[in-house]
Amino acid sequence: MKATPSSRKRNRGYDDTHRALIETAVRLISEKGADALSIAALARATGIDRTTVYYHFASREELVRAVRHWSSEQLTVAFSGPASQEERIDHISRFVLENPELIKLWIEDFVSGTDIRESYPQWDALVAGINALAGGNGTDAEIFCTILITGAVIGPRVFRNSVRPDATDDEVTTRFRKEQQRLLRDLNLLAAPKDTR
Numbered sequence: 001m002k003a004t005p006s007s008r009k010r011n012r013g014y015d016d017t018h019r020a021l022i023e024t025a026v027r028l029i030s031e032k033g034a035d036a037l038s039i040a041a042l043a044r045a046t047g048i049d050r051t052t053v054y055y056h057f058a059s060r061e062e063l064v065r066a067v068r069h070w071s072s073e074q075l076t077v078a079f080s081g082p083a084s085q086e087e088r089i090d091h092i093s094r095f096v097l098e099n100p101e102l103i104k105l106w107i108e109d110f111v112s113g114t115d116i117r118e119s120y121p122q123w124d125a126l127v128a129g130i131n132a133l134a135g136g137n138g139t140d141a142e143i144f145c146t147i148l149i150t151g152a153v154i155g156p157r158v159f160r161n162s163v164r165p166d167a168t169d170d171e172v173t174t175r176f177r178k179e180q181q182r183l184l185r186d187l188n189l190l191a192a193p194k195d196t197r
Contacts, residue, residue, distance in 0.1 A: 018056050021046060025067050029101045039063065068109055068119065071102045075153065076122045089152075089180050093173040096156045103153060110150070120149065133188055144187070152180065 024046050028037050038060055043050040057063040074095050083091070096103050109119035116123050123145070130141040130148075156172050164172070 014056075017048070017052070021048070021053060021056055021063075022066050022070050025063055026070060026099075026102060029067060029105070030099055033101050034064065034105055037064065037067075064105065067102070068105050071099070071106050072119050072121065075106070076120065085181065085184075086177060089177045090173050092152045093156045093176045094169060096153055097160060097169050097172060100157055103157065106153065110153075130187070133184070135188075137187075139187060148180075148183075152176070 021042060025037055025042055028041060028045055039050060039053050039057065042048075042063065043053045046053075057066060075092060106119060110116070120126075126145050126149075127141045130139070130144050134141060134144075156176055159176070160167060160172050167175075
């Protein structure tokens with residue numbers, strides 16, 4: 001069945017409302033923490049009837065899952081896409097520093113025992129990329145990727161909160177980028193065959 005102009009418009013309206021609800025939920029979590037998020041709070045913040053919000057999210061848990069998925073998409077940008085390696089690494093650090101409450105949700109997913117592919121859909125591609133970069137040098141790509149992701153997602157907040165509370169976002173971002181690039185460069189160098197002459 002071919003979509004009519006009216007159904008395309010209705011779907012676009014649904015998608016726009018859905019996106020607006022998630023973005024507002026993200027803002028509420030960032031401002032007040034995940035415990036403050038409810039269907040009623042979201043309806044009040046958006047000025048949308050609670051019934052409409054329930055049409056998009058059957059429960060608070062479904063809404064939180066959508067926010068986690070949105071956060072995951074923001075983090076995945078850093079491991080793929082057309083931006084330079086520097087821009088992608090910076091994107092993660094900035095996102096982590098600017099959205100601590102969202103990162104708590106994402107970390108909760110990480111340690112909950114669910115398949116990592118649910119919270120980070122690019123996992124298999126990342127492991128394959130690290131395997132290719134390591135070139136058979138004995139690196140355990142799954143362990144390396146676990147260290148890479150947890151360091152990138154947790155590291156900037158720990159550094160900012162506990163190591164250098166006086167550091168600006170730009171300082172933290174720059175320092176994390178340089179060290180992550182060094183680690184990736186070292187991994188690549190380890191993969192290069194040694195000159196035995």
